[in-house]
Amino acid sequence: MRNKFLGTGVPGYNPLRKLAVIFSGLRFAIIYDLSVAYKVVLSFGVLVAAFLLRAWMDFLLIFVATGLMLIAEIFNSTIEAVCDYLQSAEDRKIGAIKDMAAASAGIAIFLWIVVLGYEVVEMILHLRHKPLLIVFP
Numbered sequence: 001m002r003n004k005f006l007g008t009g010v011p012g013y014n015p016l017r018k019l020a021v022i023f024s025g026l027r028f029a030i031i032y033d034l035s036v037a038y039k040v041v042l043s044f045g046v047l048v049a050a051f052l053l054r055a056w057m058d059f060l061l062i063f064v065a066t067g068l069m070l071i072a073e074i075f076n077s078t079i080e081a082v083c084d085y086l087q088s089a090e091d092r093k094i095g096a097i098k099d100m101a102a103a104s105a106g107i108a109i110f111l112w113i114v115v116l117g118y119e120v121v122e123m124i125l126h127l128r129h130k131p132l133l134i135v136f137p
C-alpha cells in the first residue's frame, strides 16, 4: 500500500485495489464487532421489507440511516484502536478522546433506532390493514 507522505509503496491509481481495501475494512468492522454485525443484519431485513413493499423513500431513509450508523461505528472503532495503539495505559486524554468518539457513534445509533423503529411500526400497521401488500404491492 502506498504511503504518500513517506513516498513508499506502489504508486498509481488502482480502483480495484481501493475496492478490496474498502471490503477488507468492512469485513473487519462487521465480523469482529458483533454490535455492528447485528445492526447490519437488522437493517438488511427491514431494507428487504421496504423493497418488497416498493416503499422507495422509506428504503432510501433506512439505507442512509444505516450508512450513517456504520460510518460512525467504524470511525469509533478506528479511533479506539489508534488510542490503544498509542497508549494502552490509563490516560485521561485517551479517555476523553474515546468518550467523544463513542458520543458520535451513540448519536448515529440513536438516529438509526428512530428511523428503523418508525419504519418497522409503519410496515406492521400497513400490513395489518393490507396483508397481501407484500405479494401484490
Ligand SMILES: Nc1ncnc2c1ncn2[C@@H]1O[C@H](COP(=O)(O)OP(=O)(O)OP(=O)(O)O)[C@@H](O)[C@H]1O
Residues within 6 Å of the ligand: 076, 077, 080, 087, 088, 089, 090, 091, 092, 094, 095, 096, 098, 099, 102
Ligand atoms: N487508556 C484509557 N485511559 C482512560 N480511559 C479509558 C482508556 N481506555 C478506555 N477508557 C475509558 O473506557 C471507555 C470504553 O473504552 P473501550 O476502549 O473499552 O471501548 P469499548 O467499551 O470497547 O467500546 P466499543 O464497544 O465501541 O468497542 C472509554 O470511553 C473511556 O472512557
